[in-house]
């Protein structure tokens with residue numbers, strides 16, 4: 001079991017690592033910009049969604065996708081009237097969210113939770129320019145483009161270094177990978193992630209969000225509060241049913257078949273029903 005879990009972690013790490021991704025995989029990727037609310041835009045390309053604030057103080061981005069996309073991202077920012085980002089916030093360390101850090105960090109300041117820097121430092125040959133220069137422990141306020149930006153750390157959820165970024169005046173929150181819209185989530189148990197922590201983190205954020213908030217998910221299209229609430233309800237319910245079935249000695253293949261029957265589209269993303277069962281199993285068997 002432990003061996004299986006290790007292999008699973010290695011496979012996922014390879015899938016997320018920027019160095020393992022050939023550049024041509026990104027050649028056809030187009031960066032699509034969408035206005036969210038107030039002064040905030042969202043960029044979609046490959047990897048995690050990017051939040052953007054452009055204004056009098058310059059350009060700020062939340063996450064920066066994969067390294068081969070850095071120049072395309074900067075072009076998209078210029079098309080929105082911005083320039084190379086002055087501030088880069090990382091919601092967490094995964095390569096599909098922090099992969100362009102080395103390019104962005106040559107001209108901008110990268111800011112993250114303490115553990116993002118720790119985990120990037122642990123990656124072999126990660127360029128120094130991609131490391132966060134400013135790190136924080138629990139939360140941080142940034143004042144930029146007439147916006148109060150609250151960066152709030154969520155402990156042991158998707159990883160042990162995740163944050164959400166809340167643009168107070170524009171009424172927009174970037175949830176990072178605590179939100180895979182209408183999909184089973186990836187929870188990186190090998191990097192301090194935790195299934196119950198993931199659920200309680202999202203529930204705690206939800207309790208604070210106004211009804212009319214605009215939500216940028218880590219993965220998936222622009223969302224509202226009801227989307228986040230319904231997604232975390234499914235995460236919670238399926239995690240409980242997987243645990244219950246495992247406890248009763250039910251076969252994994254049957255658990256996966258049930259998930260696919262009851263939630264037919266939820267395993268169509270990065271995390272299939274099989275992977276979701278593996279994550280819950282790994283989480284439970286620690």
Ligand SMILES: [Zn+2]
Pocket residue numbers: 092094097158177
């Ligand atoms: Zn992630």
